[in-house]
Amino acid sequence: MSTEAASADQLTATEWSGGALPYRVGHRKLGMWLFIVSDALTFSALLIGYSYVRATSEQWPTPFPFYPSIVFSSVMTLCLLSSSLTMVMGVSASARRDYKAIRKWIGLTILFGAAFVVLHLIEWKHLIDEGLRPFSLPAEWVTRWPQASPLFGASFFAITGLHMFHVFTGLIYLAIIAARAKKLKHEDVEISGLYWHFVDLVWMFVFPMIYLLSVDFTPVVH
Amino acid sequence: MATHAEGEHFAGSNKLFISVWIWLLLITGLEVFLGYIHLDLRLMLTILIGLSVIKAALIVAYFMHLRFERLSLVLTLVPMLVVCICLLLVFFPDSFRNRNLHYRFETDKPPATVSGDEGE
Numbered sequence: 001m002s003t004e005a006a007s008a009d010q011l012t013a014t015e016w017s018g019g020a021l022p023y024r025v026g027h028r029k030l031g032m033w034l035f036i037v038s039d040a041l042t043f044s045a046l047l048i049g050y051s052y053v054r055a056t057s058e059q060w061p062t063p064f065p066f067y068p069s070i071v072f073s074s075v076m077t078l079c080l081l082s083s084s085l086t087m088v089m090g091v092s093a094s095a096r097r098d099y100k101a102i103r104k105w106i107g108l109t110i111l112f113g114a115a116f117v118v119l120h121l122i123e124w125k126h127l128i129d130e131g132l133r134p135f136s137l138p139a140e141w142v143t144r145w146p147q148a149s150p151l152f153g154a155s156f157f158a159i160t161g162l163h164m165f166h167v168f169t170g171l172i173y174l175a176i177i178a179a180r181a182k183k184l185k186h187e188d189v190e191i192s193g194l195y196w197h198f199v200d201l202v203w204m205f206v207f208p209m210i211y212l213l214s215v216d217f218t219p220v221v222h
Numbered sequence: 223m224a225t226h227a228e229g230e231h232f233a234g235s236n237k238l239f240i241s242v243w244i245w246l247l248l249i250t251g252l253e254v255f256l257g258y259i260h261l262d263l264r265l266m267l268t269i270l271i272g273l274s275v276i277k278a279a280l281i282v283a284y285f286m287h288l289r290f291e292r293l294s295l296v297l298t299l300v301p302m303l304v305v306c307i308c309l310l311l312v313f314f315p316d317s318f319r320n321r322n323l324h325y326r327f328e329t330d331k332p333p334a335t336v337s338g339d340e341g342e
Contacts, residue, residue, distance in 0.1 A: 022294060023291070023292055023298070024295075025291065033295070037302070041303065044306070044307045051317075052316075052317045055314065055318060055321065056317040058321070058324055066258055070257055074250070078250075081243065081250065084243070084246075084281065085243040088285055089236065089239070194286050197282075198286070200281060201277075201278050204250075204277045205274050207250075207253075208270035208271075208273070208274055209270070209271075212253055212254070212257040212266070213270065215257045
């Protein structure tokens with residue numbers, strides 16, 4: 001730890017004063033931030049692509065009734081938001097080097113995240129059973145929205161699927177962090193927190209754009 | 223550790239994080255409520271994106287504690303992301319133009335012909 005011995009003032013001096021850590025964050029944290037920015041662009045591109053297709057289509061299916069679909073996805077949102085809070089608690093436990101609390105809070109985060117994935121998979125299964133495919137709509141939807149774009153499935157599965165993949169990867173990442181907490185530095189726990197909050201942040205755009213803009217207002221005919 | 227007093231300092235109390243979480247829940251609740259009442263799609267889109275940007279800002283500022291980082295880090299990460307996302311909006315004029323090129327379906331035609339090339 002020779003860098004530790006060097007004067008902290010010298011290390012964290014501003015870029016104009018020749019500091020070695022001008023951002024006052026470690027190289028790993030900076031790397032995670034850069035990854036997050038590039039991943040944010042990936043999701044932006046997907047959401048803009050979805051908006052492009054939707055704006056250019058004559059009609060777009062609005063298949064989610066307020067109950068149960070929107071209520072269901074709101075519960076998923078609640079899970080993800082709460083998992084962010086427990087992750088923050090985990091990071092602050094890590095700042096105190098309280099390993100028991102780190103495991104407890106990160107464990108809760110994993111629980112909420114897993115609940116999100118399970119609920120999302122249930123929803124996917126429901127839609128697939130209805131007949132939704134990446135490039136075709138269920139027959140019932142086609143009669144309801146005759147000019148609707150068949151790309152609904154493609155955009156829905158691509159965006160929520162990539163997001164779900166991120167959540168799933170995050171669960172593995174957090175499990176490794178919790179298991180190795182004692183060997184890791186505080187900043188490593190903080191970095192896993194950054195990733196997790198980013199996954200939450202992406203959902204804050206996916207949820208309104210995919211779900212809340214596709215609420216089914218027409219009364220269901222049985 | 224003592225020499226790193228400034229760098230290692232963990233900014234933000236649990237109380238602050240819980241209040242941020244409650245704000246995020248309230249904004250989400252408002253969004254869901256807007257989904258419950260019927261609004262014009264464009265108005266809805268504008269309000270939802272506005273609220274989501276506020277939520278994203280809260281998450282980035284407090285949960286990811288960018289607010290407590292050096293300004294140089296913020297200036298490195300945020301402006302370029304905003305510029306790139308705004309540049310993506312360049313596609314929208316084309317999507318509206320494309321929409322006007324669509325063949326207009328006759329309204330009295332049966333819907334089955336519309337999805338004829340979709341296989342199912």
